[in-house]
Amino acid sequence: MGAPAGPPPAIELRGIDKRFGAVHANHAIDLVVRRGHIHGIVGENGAGKSTLMAILHGFYQADAGTILVNGDEARIRDSRDAIRLGIEMVHQHFMLVERFTVLENVMLGAEGGALLARGAARARAELRRLGAQYGLGVDPDALVEDLPVGAQQRVEILKALYRGAEVLILDEPTGVLTPQEADDLFRVLRALRDQGRTVLLITHKLREIMAITDRVSVMRTGQMVAHRDTATTTPAELGELMIGRRLAAPAPLPPMPRGPVLLEARGLSVRDPAGVERVKDADLVLRGGEILGIAGVAGNGQGELLEALTGIRRPVAGEIRFAGETVFPGPGFDAAGLRRRGLGHVPEDRLRSGLLRQDSAAASAILGYQNDPRWRRGGLLSPAAMAAHAAGLMRDFDVRPPEPALRSALFSGGNQQKLILGREIERDPKVLLVGQPTRGVDIGGINAIHQRLLAHRAAGRAVLVVSVEIEEILALSDRILVMCDGRIMGELTAAEANERELGLMMAGVTPDEAA
Amino acid sequence: MSAPAALPRWVDLVLLPALNLALALAITALLVLLTGGEPGAALRALAVGSVGSTDAIGYTLYYATNMAFTGLAVAVAFQAGLFNIGAEGQAYLGGLGVALVALNLEGLPPVLLLAMAIAGGAAFGAAWAAIPGWLQARRGSHIVITTIMFNFLAASLMVYLIVNVLIAPGSMSPETRRFAEAASLPSLSVLGFAPSVPVNLALILALVAALGVWLLVWRTPWGYGLRVVGQSPDVARYAGIDEGRVIIAAMALSGALAAGVAVNELLGAQHKLLLGFTGGYGFTGIAVALMGRNHPAGVLLAALLFGALTQGGAEMAFEVPDVPSEIVVLIQGLVILFTGALGTMLRPVLARVLAPARA
Numbered sequence: 001m002g003a004p005a006g007p008p009p010a011i012e013l014r015g016i017d018k019r020f021g022a023v024h025a026n027h028a029i030d031l032v033v034r035r036g037h038i039h040g041i042v043g044e045n046g047a048g049k050s051t052l053m054a055i056l057h058g059f060y061q062a063d064a065g066t067i068l069v070n071g072d073e074a075r076i077r078d079s080r081d082a083i084r085l086g087i088e089m090v091h092q093h094f095m096l097v098e099r100f101t102v103l104e105n106v107m108l109g110a111e112g113g114a115l116l117a118r119g120a121a122r123a124r125a126e127l128r129r130l131g132a133q134y135g136l137g138v139d140p141d142a143l144v145e146d147l148p149v150g151a152q153q154r155v156e157i158l159k160a161l162y163r164g165a166e167v168l169i170l171d172e173p174t175g176v177l178t179p180q181e182a183d184d185l186f187r188v189l190r191a192l193r194d195q196g197r198t199v200l201l202i203t204h205k206l207r208e209i210m211a212i213t214d215r216v217s218v219m220r221t222g223q224m225v226a227h228r229d230t231a232t233t234t235p236a237e238l239g240e241l242m243i244g245r246r247l248a249a250p251a252p253l254p255p256m257p258r259g260p261v262l263l264e265a266r267g268l269s270v271r272d273p274a275g276v277e278r279v280k281d282a283d284l285v286l287r288g289g290e291i292l293g294i295a296g297v298a299g300n301g302q303g304e305l306l307e308a309l310t311g312i313r314r315p316v317a318g319e320i321r322f323a324g325e326t327v328f329p330g331p332g333f334d335a336a337g338l339r340r341r342g343l344g345h346v347p348e349d350r351l352r353s354g355l356l357r358q359d360s361a362a363a364s365a366i367l368g369y370q371n372d373p374r375w376r377r378g379g380l381l382s383p384a385a386m387a388a389h390a391a392g393l394m395r396d397f398d399v400r401p402p403e404p405a406l407r408s409a410l411f412s413g414g415n416q417q418k419l420i421l422g423r424e425i426e427r428d429p430k431v432l433l434v435g436q437p438t439r440g441v442d443i444g445g446i447n448a449i450h451q452r453l454l455a456h457r458a459a460g461r462a463v464l465v466v467s468v469e470i471e472e473i474l475a476l477s478d479r480i481l482v483m484c485d486g487r488i489m490g491e492l493t494a495a496e497a498n499e500r501e502l503g504l505m506m507a508g509v510t511p512d513e514a515a
Numbered sequence: 516m517s518a519p520a521a522l523p524r525w526v527d528l529v530l531l532p533a534l535n536l537a538l539a540l541a542i543t544a545l546l547v548l549l550t551g552g553e554p555g556a557a558l559r560a561l562a563v564g565s566v567g568s569t570d571a572i573g574y575t576l577y578y579a580t581n582m583a584f585t586g587l588a589v590a591v592a593f594q595a596g597l598f599n600i601g602a603e604g605q606a607y608l609g610g611l612g613v614a615l616v617a618l619n620l621e622g623l624p625p626v627l628l629l630a631m632a633i634a635g636g637a638a639f640g641a642a643w644a645a646i647p648g649w650l651q652a653r654r655g656s657h658i659v660i661t662t663i664m665f666n667f668l669a670a671s672l673m674v675y676l677i678v679n680v681l682i683a684p685g686s687m688s689p690e691t692r693r694f695a696e697a698a699s700l701p702s703l704s705v706l707g708f709a710p711s712v713p714v715n716l717a718l719i720l721a722l723v724a725a726l727g728v729w730l731l732v733w734r735t736p737w738g739y740g741l742r743v744v745g746q747s748p749d750v751a752r753y754a755g756i757d758e759g760r761v762i763i764a765a766m767a768l769s770g771a772l773a774a775g776v777a778v779n780e781l782l783g784a785q786h787k788l789l790l791g792f793t794g795g796y797g798f799t800g801i802a803v804a805l806m807g808r809n810h811p812a813g814v815l816l817a818a819l820l821f822g823a824l825t826q827g828g829a830e831m832a833f834e835v836p837d838v839p840s841e842i843v844v845l846i847q848g849l850v851i852l853f854t855g856a857l858g859t860m861l862r863p864v865l866a867r868v869l870a871p872a873r874a
Contacts, residue, residue, distance in 0.1 A: 312752050336755030345753070353753035356746055367743070368754040370736040380734040 008071025088160030150181030259288020268318035293477030344424035348435030414445030564830020579822025584775030585800025601662030603797025604669030609774025612639030644770025652759035715783030
């Protein structure tokens with residue numbers, strides 16, 4: 001770099017380092033973002049992209065390293081410093097006051113005096129100008145809550161521009177948009193670039209990187225692994241850089257005879273409470289004696305798929321068959337009913353939904369099975385029987401400390417997970433659905449949990465594993481489905497799967513598109 | 516670190532509330548002194564008036580019965596994550612159920628008549644509470660708002676019914692005619708209370724209700740589900756527990772318990788339906804449940820305390836003329852403040868004092 005030719009870069013990071021306890025989130029990151037560029041940053045979940053942007057926006061402080069803005073060293077202690085330097089962030093979840101109008105939202109924090117009228121007039125004129133200049137047309141008097149998601153995002157961008165943003169950071173901006181809205185967004189971003197502003201685009205979708213960026217940086221496990229000009233790279237290369245080469249291929253699973261189809265979904269569509277379609281026309285088949293892995297970057301519909309298959313959320317379309325019987329559409333499609341048929345479920349977020357944090361481990365150990373006569377004496381729940389049941393699970397699944405009376409919240413993540421897994425496996429379910437089996441679990445715990453899942457497969461049962469950890473998916477699965485943006489991108493067998501192909505499919509690129 | 520220090524159970528359950536109560540009484544004494552009264556005499560009158568004689572204890576238990584019922588009502592709803600502010604109205608409507616049975620089925624044998632009257636009260640209270648429950652479960656209307664509004668609705672409805680429909684013919688006061696003798700709950704004078712002391716069999720019913728609530732909520736799968744809903748709707752969804760049904764049922768149970776006030780007051784003491792018989796017990800029940808940590812055993816103890824304060828406070832205002840009668844309300848407020856809102860204020864102090872002893 002050293003040469004002083006040309007204007008200084010809009011943003012330059014040198015040796016940015018950040019740790020959270022044992023986690024090294026950012027490891028000596030260097031990054032140069034040239035003015036008037038759209039610069040993409042790609043990486044898997046947990047690669048450190050969000051942490052890096054949070055440092056740039058003043059939400060976190062780096063442990064070491066320097067930030068240069070327009071060539072001058074800058075101290076960014078909070079978001080006000082960032083805003084003063086012209087760095088604005090559009091978050092994945094919008095920071096808008098829904099009950100305010102567009103105009104009021106844009107003025108928020110820049111009201112311009114004690115009386116609103118003058119500031120409002122200025123803001124209105126400025127909004128009109130910005131709207132015309134960048135194609136960001138929004139009715140200034142509309143209530144934000146009445147606007148579609150794409151328009152709300154435009155309000156966020158307008159807000160940033162109104163406050164004088166020179167550098168705009170967008171965090172996974174297309175996650176909530178329809179394809180048409182995404183196209184509109186890209187047009188706006190190009191207009192911004194053409195007028196000399198700088199855009200930092202954080203995404204895991206290679207298609208977007210290829211479509212719109214000028215330059216791209218790849219992060220993996222907290223490190224910046226490569227910088228490329230978009231014109232000289234391919235999705236295949238980026239996918240490979242993103243995933244990296246793993247050291248050893250996992251040992252192949254012992255062969256199992258093909259069992260009967262125990263769970264089947266056809267044309268499944270699922271919407272979230274906001275009405276956004278999160279699972280789109282998904283098909284899957286799960287047989288006894290196999291583990292089906294569902295890979296994908298977090299938030300691409302895996303959670304909603306799991307909720308639909310377990311009866312927690314009603315699909316809006318499609319069919320679900322369990323052990324040969326149609327359970328959806330049909331009466332009594334709910335979590336309790338599917339449990340009775342022999343479905344076990346380890347939820348993705350164990351703290352939010354898998355156990356009773358404020359209650360004892362013994363109480364958590366019967367969650368979902370509270371009507372079981374095994375812990376009832378004369379119709380009433382027996383604390384002694386519940387404690388004995390929990391003690392048994394703790395012994396069989398090595399939950400430490402083995403104290404049924406201890407509050408569930410006081411166990412470590414791995415031990416909570418083993419307790420939940422024990423609760424679900426102990427009933428020998430025909431179908432076991434597991435979300436993020438080892439999230440937040442230490443290495444010893446990971447191994448124990450994997451062995452349990454493999455043992456369940458060896459018993460001829462069907463296991464479905466949803467994980468954002470590719471290594472985990474590769475180590476456990478007979479077959480792998482990859483989800484991106486609510487769709488199942490394709491299926492791979494464990495033997496033929498490699499990281500590169502997986503990475504591409506996770507990024508929304510079908511194999512034949514990759515070249 | 517930020518987790519509360521572990522203290523022996525007796526400290527949390529006995530010592531801490533006792534200290535909080537002492538603090539409330541100390542400030543009461545100070546205020547009596549400041550208003551020109553004599554704190555010693557006032558507190559003595561409070562104690563003697565509430566527990567100083569058999570009859571005083573009888574009155575204390577009579578008031579405590581009402582508070583136990585409403586305290587249980589609030590506690591049950593709270594275990595399901597619902598803040599039922601409407602026990603007052605539910606108790607009032609419970610009175611309508613009690614009175615309709617007592618006035619219209621008086622030919623029945625006494626035991627059957629009483630059972631039917633109690634069931635009628637419970638059914639009316641339950642139905643009145645189930646409506647806000649249904650609105651919360653199916654329409655998302657906030658239970659706090661709806662139960663408050665249902666208190667006003669209940670009050671207006673009862674005024675209309677008592678003044679225009681149920682009033683005893685020819686009577687000038689807004690009340691029904693007297694219930695038949697068969698519709699009286701037996702008094703507890705066998706325990707040595709004077710016949711004029713209104714404590715009655717409803718006290719025993721309150722104790723049974725407390726036991727029943729404990730068994731139902733802490734020892735049945737249904738109660739387990741209710742507590743799961745109260746702790747986290749997400750966990751309930753995961754476990755396949757129907758949150759809406761639990762909410763409606765918990766509110767119905769809560770309303771039925773609140774109707775116990777009507778049983779104690781109308782069948783046990785007044786023997787007629789009259790305007791405003793609920794006397795604010797529904798609201799006191801919130802404080803009772805708060806202080807009793809929403810557990811039946813705690814609710815019974817807190818009801819006893821509030822019953823004693825009500826009875827002793829009335830005596831104090833009567834016996835010690837220079838103490839303003841408002842001081843009774845003040846004491847209740849201070850008790851709520853110190854045991855409820857500031858309930859754990861002294862905990863760190865106790866933890867420090869007790870730590871070396873346990874080392």
